[in-house]
Amino acid sequence: MNLNEIKSFAPFCLSCLGRTCGKVGFGLDNRERGIEILNQLEIQNGVDLYEELISEDSNCKICDGLISEIPNFIHLVIDSMSDYSISTFKIGTVVDKDLLSTEASFQSVFGEEIGEPLKSQLNREIGIGVWKATELEAKMDNPHAVAIIDTSYDTINLEIKSLFIEGNYNKYDRTVPQTRWPCNSCKGYGCKKCNDTGQLYPDSVQSLVAEPFIDAASCKEDLFHGMGREDIDAAMLGSGRPFVIELRMPRVRNLDLSTIENQINKKNESRIKVNNLKFVERSRVPELKNTVCDKTYRVDVSVFGEDSIESLKKGAQRLTGTVIEQRTPMRVSHRRADLVRPRLINSIDVTSFEGNMAELIIRAQHGTYIRELVSGDEGRTNPSFSSLVDATCKVEVLDVLNLHLDAKEEKND
Numbered sequence: 001m002n003l004n005e006i007k008s009f010a011p012f013c014l015s016c017l018g019r020t021c022g023k024v025g026f027g028l029d030n031r032e033r034g035i036e037i038l039n040q041l042e043i044q045n046g047v048d049l050y051e052e053l054i055s056e057d058s059n060c061k062i063c064d065g066l067i068s069e070i071p072n073f074i075h076l077v078i079d080s081m082s083d084y085s086i087s088t089f090k091i092g093t094v095v096d097k098d099l100l101s102t103e104a105s106f107q108s109v110f111g112e113e114i115g116e117p118l119k120s121q122l123n124r125e126i127g128i129g130v131w132k133a134t135e136l137e138a139k140m141d142n143p144h145a146v147a148i149i150d151t152s153y154d155t156i157n158l159e160i161k162s163l164f165i166e167g168n169y170n171k172y173d174r175t176v177p178q179t180r181w182p183c184n185s186c187k188g189y190g191c192k193k194c195n196d197t198g199q200l201y202p203d204s205v206q207s208l209v210a211e212p213f214i215d216a217a218s219c220k221e222d223l224f225h226g227m228g229r230e231d232i233d234a235a236m237l238g239s240g241r242p243f244v245i246e247l248r249m250p251r252v253r254n255l256d257l258s259t260i261e262n263q264i265n266k267k268n269e270s271r272i273k274v275n276n277l278k279f280v281e282r283s284r285v286p287e288l289k290n291t292v293c294d295k296t297y298r299v300d301v302s303v304f305g306e307d308s309i310e311s312l313k314k315g316a317q318r319l320t321g322t323v324i325e326q327r328t329p330m331r332v333s334h335r336r337a338d339l340v341r342p343r344l345i346n347s348i349d350v351t352s353f354e355g356n357m358a359e360l361i362i363r364a365q366h367g368t369y370i371r372e373l374v375s376g377d378e379g380r381t382n383p384s385f386s387s388l389v390d391a392t393c394k395v396e397v398l399d400v401l402n403l404h405l406d407a408k409e410e411k412n413d
């Protein structure tokens with residue numbers, strides 16, 4: 001070790017000296033290790049070096065006083081986390097780049113072996129300090145809170161792990177969309193057109209489900225992830241549609257899901273219903289988003305140009321088990337690629353025909369446009385119910401009766 005080179009970095013604190021060599025003195029902390037290294041240097045060179053090399057922690061040229069700031073950082077972290085009921089945490093630090101490169105050249109003077117990085121001592125000692133003061137458990141993998149300390153500005157960026165709750169919903173109210181829908185005119189800021197709500201529709205399945213969750217978890221924001229979605233004016237019946245609601249930055253984590261389920265269902269009776277609420281991991285969201293399955297629909301269809309139920313039934317029979325070709329419907333062509341997709345129609349049953357209204361029960365492959373299957377969309381869907389019964393048929397009411405999760409597939413288009 002070249003003493004003159006070491007001197008060019010002085011003064012430094014004992015911890016920064018100790019970190020240069022992790023192998024000196026088993027079981028010592030960096031400060032004690034620093035004393036060991038200083039002793040060795042003094043013996044090798046036969047002179048006292050303390051005055052010349054070592055500074056108070058706050059005047060250190062290697063860490064720029066950050067080691068002496070550790071108690072302050074511990075307080076900042078505890079303060080930032082105090083509003084959140086968490087049980088595990090992790091510490092991270094942002095350290096000025098120039099400091100890190102000075103530290104690297106300082107450590108290289110002491111040999112090939114790389115010492116402990118400054119950030120690692122900061123993270124460890126701040127973590128221990130927080131643990132001792134709060135009894136929260138430090139956890140590397142997937143903790144409830146991650147506190148990133150920017151050591152240049154003494155600020156904390158606190159990330160709180162979201163809560164994810166999965167359930168199924170039914171929708172009986174044919175006026176609510178699945179998710180919040182920001183007003184077209186103001187993009188959610190609030191304007192005259194939307195009565196300053198920022199929303200195109202006053203309620204959504206998302207907003208009705210989220211309300212008691214936001215109260216209970218005291219969170220800032222929620223996201224709603226559905227396994228597909230039905231049209232606004234379609235009901236979602238049967239055993240419902242799976243969804244995951246994500247609560248961002250929740251202050252409270254242990255929610256009573258059955259109480260919340262009751263609150264949602266009581267308040268929104270006849271509009272929506274949820275069931276089977278349970279906590280899940282984040283990984284359920286992409287799983288849900290990538291799952292598609294056959295669906296069964298109940299539709300009310302107006303029929304003009306054909307009066308006999310027998311001929312409707314014949315047309316339905318000819319579609320059952322048929323693969324149709326469906327070009328992207330006109331009504332969505334402005335936002336979807338113009339493609340022709342083959343879709344399997346598992347079955348169509350005509351259950352009633354009165355006046356000019358027929359009720360059909362249709363089971364079809366995921367991604368089938370049901371309205372166009374019935375109307376033909378001016379020839380873009382072929383064959384269609386209209387073309388086979390040779391009449392003008394139009395869906396007036398559409399409900400999703402069932403998602404056949406026993407026949408699920410990976411999404412591929």
Ligand SMILES: [Zn+2]
Pocket residue numbers: 012013014015016057060061062063064065066067
């Ligand atoms: Zn230092």
Ligand SMILES: [Zn+2]
Pocket residue numbers: 183184185186187188189190191192193194195196198199
């Ligand atoms: Zn608006």
